[in-house]
Amino acid sequence: MGRQPCCDKLGVKKGPWTAEEDKKLVNFILSHGQCCWRAVPKLAGLRRCGKSCRLRWTNYLRPDLKRGLLNEDEEKLVIDLHARLGNRWSKIAARLPGRTDNEIKNHWNTYIKKKLIKMGIDPVTHQPLSKQESPRESRVPCPTNYDQLVLPGICGHASSRTDNSSTTTPAGNSSVDGRAGSSEPNNDDDPPASFIWSDIFLDDSSWNFQATGEDYSELGVSNSSSDDSISTWFLDCEDLGDEFFGLSCFSDMDSSILDLGGKH
């Protein structure tokens, strides 16, 4: 087909984003909303491809992102949803407010997957590994009692680096690992994000909304991530639109602040 690349490769910067770039992107979206990602880099004065900008925004700069490791409920929910949906990370992420598909995917690949294998559960089929030998049973999802997964030490995130971080990690840990133990959006643990949001958003009166203030209480769910009802509730809401928990939060905001404008 000879489809055009998403951006001309010449002069397009790759690799980690700098605080300056973040700032530019955030400033741009702040004043123009999300529209036409392809045009964003040019208009925002960034030497990045539009895709990269979108990814950076959705995975890192979005104000409604929860930072920190997945808590027990979220993890159980991810496993359960994975059993139902497979590797459809965006669908799974849509059920976890403040979480991104990338984040969930990474967490799955680096942590949950290993944990399931260790427990003798096939992370793909969610069946006991020993059963795999027998002729293919229909892939009935999620027969396993995943309550086992939240045994002490498991959801303490038992990776070699983080399992004890909730108790032993010194304050001022790195932005990444310092997230341990917090399910609250907390950019304090995240120097770049903290810088950006404090510098731009918090001082900018036009950005006048509660970044994480989506209130689902009227829908019967608490914002508290430790609320036991949360996973049940989400599972009951499987048929909600995919945008329900995603960026749609912006569309509910004052359109004068964030004029999403739909698709160009």
Place this chain on the structure above:
DNA sequence: AAATTAGACAACCGCTTCTGG
């Protein structure tokens, strides 16, 4: 103390899906 290894996560790539003409 330096080198090596492993884990975690950010970011990229390429394919698929969606949307408007």
Place this chain on the structure above:
DNA sequence: ACCAGAAGCGGTTGTCTAATT
């Protein structure tokens, strides 16, 4: 109905940091 462009998605890779040797 078809096509092209744009966005979205999932797999993979790269980079950074902490732990270990």
